[in-house]
Amino acid sequence: MIEKALKGNRSYWIWIAFLIAVIGIGLSAYNQQRWFGLTVTGMGRDISWGLYIAQFTFLVGVAASAVMVVLPYYLHHQKEFAKTVIIGEFMAVSATLMSMLFILADMGRPDRLLNIMLYPSPHSMVFWDLMVLSGYLVMNLVSSWAMLGAERKGAQPPAWVKPLVYLSIPWAFSVHTVTAFLYAGMPGRHLWLTAVLAPRFLASAFAAGTALLILVSLILKRTTGFDTGKEARAKLTVLAAYAGLANIFFLGTEFFTAFYSNVPAYKESLQYLFFGLDGNCQFVPLMWFSLISGVASIGVLLVPKLRNSTKWLVGACSALVLSIWIDKGVGLILGGFVPSPLQEIVEYTPTTTEICVTLGIWSIGILLLTLLLKVFVAVKMANEQ
Amino acid sequence: MMNEQRREFIKKTALGVFAGFGVASGLVPAFSLEKTVLPAWDEKPVPGKIRWGMLIDMRKCKEDCQQCAAVCHHVHNVPDFRNKKDEVKWMWKNPYQNVFPTASQQFVSKEIKDRSCLALCNHCAESPCTKACPTEATFKRWDGIVAMDYHRCIGCRFCMAACPYGSRSFNWQDPRMAIHDPVTTYPTREQGVVEKCNFCSDRLVKGQRPACTEACPEQALTFGDLNDPASDIRQLLETNATMQRKPELGTKPSVFYII
Amino acid sequence: MEVMMTRSKLLWMIAGSALLLLILFSVFRKGEAETVPAPAPRAVAVDSTKCIAPKEFMRANHMRVLYEWRNSSVREGNRVHVASNGSRFEKSLNTCLGCHSNNRMFCFNCHSYANVKPKCWNCHLSPMETP
Numbered sequence A: 001m002i003e004k005a006l007k008g009n010r011s012y013w014i015w016i017a018f019l020i021a022v023i024g025i026g027l028s029a030y031n032q033q034r035w036f037g038l039t040v041t042g043m044g045r046d047i048s049w050g051l052y053i054a055q056f057t058f059l060v061g062v063a064a065s066a067v068m069v070v071l072p073y074y075l076h077h078q079k080e081f082a083k084t085v086i087i088g089e090f091m092a093v094s095a096t097l098m099s100m101l102f103i104l105a106d107m108g109r110p111d112r113l114l115n116i117m118l119y120p121s122p123h124s125m126v127f128w129d130l131m132v133l134s135g136y137l138v139m140n141l142v143s144s145w146a147m148l149g150a151e152r153k154g155a156q157p158p159a160w161v162k163p164l165v166y167l168s169i170p171w172a173f174s175v176h177t178v179t180a181f182l183y184a185g186m187p188g189r190h191l192w193l194t195a196v197l198a199p200r201f202l203a204s205a206f207a208a209g210t211a212l213l214i215l216v217s218l219i220l221k222r223t224t225g226f227d228t229g230k231e232a233r234a235k236l237t238v239l240a241a242y243a244g245l246a247n248i249f250f251l252g253t254e255f256f257t258a259f260y261s262n263v264p265a266y267k268e269s270l271q272y273l274f275f276g277l278d279g280n281c282q283f284v285p286l287m288w289f290s291l292i293s294g295v296a297s298i299g300v301l302l303v304p305k306l307r308n309s310t311k312w313l314v315g316a317c318s319a320l321v322l323s324i325w326i327d328k329g330v331g332l333i334l335g336g337f338v339p340s341p342l343q344e345i346v347e348y349t350p351t352t353t354e355i356c357v358t359l360g361i362w363s364i365g366i367l368l369l370t371l372l373l374k375v376f377v378a379v380k381m382a383n384e385q
Numbered sequence B: 001m002m003n004e005q006r007r008e009f010i011k012k013t014a015l016g017v018f019a020g021f022g023v024a025s026g027l028v029p030a031f032s033l034e035k036t037v038l039p040a041w042d043e044k045p046v047p048g049k050i051r052w053g054m055l056i057d058m059r060k061c062k063e064d065c066q067q068c069a070a071v072c073h074h075v076h077n078v079p080d081f082r083n084k085k086d087e088v089k090w091m092w093k094n095p096y097q098n099v100f101p102t103a104s105q106q107f108v109s110k111e112i113k114d115r116s117c118l119a120l121c122n123h124c125a126e127s128p129c130t131k132a133c134p135t136e137a138t139f140k141r142w143d144g145i146v147a148m149d150y151h152r153c154i155g156c157r158f159c160m161a162a163c164p165y166g167s168r169s170f171n172w173q174d175p176r177m178a179i180h181d182p183v184t185t186y187p188t189r190e191q192g193v194v195e196k197c198n199f200c201s202d203r204l205v206k207g208q209r210p211a212c213t214e215a216c217p218e219q220a221l222t223f224g225d226l227n228d229p230a231s232d233i234r235q236l237l238e239t240n241a242t243m244q245r246k247p248e249l250g251t252k253p254s255v256f257y258i259i
Numbered sequence C: 001m002e003v004m005m006t007r008s009k010l011l012w013m014i015a016g017s018a019l020l021l022l023i024l025f026s027v028f029r030k031g032e033a034e035t036v037p038a039p040a041p042r043a044v045a046v047d048s049t050k051c052i053a054p055k056e057f058m059r060a061n062h063m064r065v066l067y068e069w070r071n072s073s074v075r076e077g078n079r080v081h082v083a084s085n086g087s088r089f090e091k092s093l094n095t096c097l098g099c100h101s102n103n104r105m106f107c108f109n110c111h112s113y114a115n116v117k118p119k120c121w122n123c124h125l126s127p128m129e130t131p
Helices: A002-006 A010-036 A051-064 A067-075 A079-083 A085-106 A125-153 A161-184 A197-224 A230-261 A264-274 A284-302 A310-336 A352-384 B002-027 B067-075 B128-132 B158-162 B211-215 B232-239 C002-028 C055-076 C093-100 C106-114
Strands: B052-057 B091-095 B116-120 B138-140 B146-148 B221-225 B255-258 C080-082 C088-090
Touching: A002 A352, A010 A352, A051 A085, A051 A125, A051 A161, A051 A197, A051 A310, A051 A352, A067 A079, A067 A085, A067 A161, A067 A197, A067 A230, A079 A085, A079 A230, A085 A125, A085 A197, A085 A352, A125 A161, A125 A352, A161 A197, A197 A230, A197 A310, A197 A352, A230 A264, A230 A284, A230 A310, A264 A284, A264 A310, A284 A310, B052 B116, B052 B232, B067 B091, B067 B211, B128 B138, B128 B158, B211 B221, B221 B232, B232 B255, C055 C093, C088 C093
Parallel strands: B052 B255
Antiparallel strands: B052 B221, B091 B116, B138 B146, C080 C088
16 A cells, blocks of 8 residues: 555655655754754753653644544544544654654663663653553554555455554543643642643643644645545534633633732743743743734634635634644743742753754654555545546 | 784774763873772661761851862762753752742841752652653662662653752763863763762762761761661751751652751 | 566565665674684783683673672662672672773773673773773
């Protein structure tokens, strides 16, 4: 089936070549990082996680959001999603791969990666996260590939696929919950030390991931002519809007608890992010941009007249993805480190090397997604003829 | 053929050594390995019998004195990169309100407010860092010390995020470049691992006290077994009002302060 | 056309797997290592009877000994090694180098010959670094 990815028009190959070029740049930047150490990044003693872990968090969310099509299609027999469900699963595969690569890029000694398996430590959330992530990757890849293979032959998918898909539904929730637990269990980092973190992660994931899925399906329609259907997109739009609403609601509850209780430790990070702390307001414009674009895009998605226009839909979905990317990446990860345990406020700016590595990993993921979708579209188109 | 290869090899390794530990070979005149002796104890220790702890009497600590930190960093080959981003530190001084941000801050006497307090790893009884570590590279030792196994650390920096005291440092670059006055009695660390105060477990094993307690000209640091009611440290804890850093987090630090 | 495609594909696959096999073979073959003697260290006479185990055993197993020493001493605090003849040693790299650093090339000669790159010297002092 994979050979279908080797046949494409000119713009397909230009796109592939572009991605490979960016991967090359990323690899050379990573090589530099391996040689000189993580000092080439913007991270330091006080802000010890940065862009990489932020991308990881965001992408685990994108991966988990596949459940937004898998669940209605398999459990509730919503036939509109028939053409979207495999796209969702392929997106989950590449997002999971990217998130794992971001962990690898963030490690000081990636050559010792296997130590996590050699000395399994159930008390550590990283151990569980690695388990659920790799399980999720395999599950999605195997089930979607088998489904597509069966479809190509016009046969019924093998009997083991269904149970695997059913298992992947709770698994998707667990993937993002465990990712939230990575942060939510640490004493002294008050922005993270909150029970609402896991629900908020799920809400933002379902909003951003679903919006991204809508965008991908629109790109597919534009570039290949393959249409997943207006009904599917309309349903996804509503899902994204309500998930986004839930995310804003959870953020609101965070604000209430922090500012009404007036406990300094709970207030400080939010204050730093949204209003500035002691004159330091590095992220204030970015956070307000995220909040406003998030609210505005949800507004657009909720008005039927606007969301039915492709232009508005694309704009709103892009704004929602960007908003959550800032909120979850920049805000949540970096904000957790400020102020430091010793009440210091330290700024963080990613370096060029760091950005190149990040773009490289994104390109690896997008390349994988492109190849998978190429196969998918080829199979679908051949069947339709 | 063989000789040529060997010469080439020597040249290469010599270069490597020069790059890696060049500072060392140049600066230290009597450069030999420490003779090993049998440790202060013989058998495998009983876990939980001892719990090492420290009491810092800030009333005695002189404002402009950094002797303890200087000696600590010297005897453990702690690098000094001379920039804040890559900073590695085991022991340092910070203002009172930074070290005790959750302690009472209102109407504190000027004397206390202006005081710099000593900060180091608390060797918590309920340590969040060892819980977060995915490889048990940092672990709770039999004697209460939160130890680092640098052989195992993967450099994920979860322990740094989990530590509520900022006691951990990461080697953002090769530390050997930044050790200005190396000692041969303790190994260095390498690029990509996390390091921190080890309560001088390297000295305890030889029956010595931690270097900082010996270095302090005012005898402000008391080290001892918190599980032994007769120890000096327990006597002092008994007779003085003491504080721990952020006790509300339930980490149960083994470092105590008299303010 | 279709047949041509598959035939050329088959050829490519055969060529590819042949190349892969060749690479694997060249990487994992053992043969020559046994015929060419390892370069003899220019030994400064060291009383090898003082070692923790016979020379032959140490030659084959020193890495396992060091691994076991570092785990039991660092992690369990079990710092004393009792040799088969009853003599006691501290489990420390310095115990080895106490004798073996007489020869600067002691570790490096064989490691370079066998192309193994242990990372001990990233942190510990090597015999090369002791004058």
